[in-house]
Amino acid sequence: EPEVTQTPSHQVTQMGQEVILRCVPISNHLYFYWYRQILGQKVEFLVSFYNNEISEKSEIFDDQFSVERPDGSNFTLKIRSTKLEDSAMYFCASSEGQGGTDTQYFGPGTRLTVL
Amino acid sequence: GEDVEQSLFLSVREGDSSVINCTYTDSSSTYLYWYKQEPGAGLQLLTYIFSNMDMKQDQRLTVLLNKKDKHLSLRIADTQTGDSAIYFCAFTGGGNKLTFGTGTQLKVEL
16 A cells, blocks of 8 residues: 655654754645644644645745645655754655545654653 | 543454444544544544544444534444544644544554
């Protein structure tokens, strides 16, 4: 069964450093998403991406964040200058289309720890 | 903004039914979902219900939607130890953004 994969599973970085989190969505999917979950808190939407551009973003997704689909398979989330409060689990998701019945399939997540 | 609340913990005995509840404030919810998160894993879609439905049954899972009270519930029949996980309700109002509840940790005891 096709699945969303994410690398690395755990990333430790120093405050102020740049990090890139990588995702490989399901191959025939067209819509891509990033969510995050701070420890003990709810899962929060960050951004959705379609046709090589951002279709929606939350207020969390400020200028420090960017997304890119550098080739036909990868979807990345870059945090330019990490802060302590960026420590969280980051989930990538993809869906075939949009609308409620187009299930978003989630990857296993990358745990980001900012020291 | 949207607010989706769930109770934090639920403990049941193996073989009993579990009922996980969710209340929400956004009345424009079109689809409402239940996701399961096992330790160290991603979010797995369990089931969903369209907002014009009251109930949906899928094997051991029954979803009930009370739109008037903005209340969604997930009933798991014959709960097994493998059902131990965190359960999130979520919805889309429009577009693709999923708004998640706070999550309910289900513990199944022998």
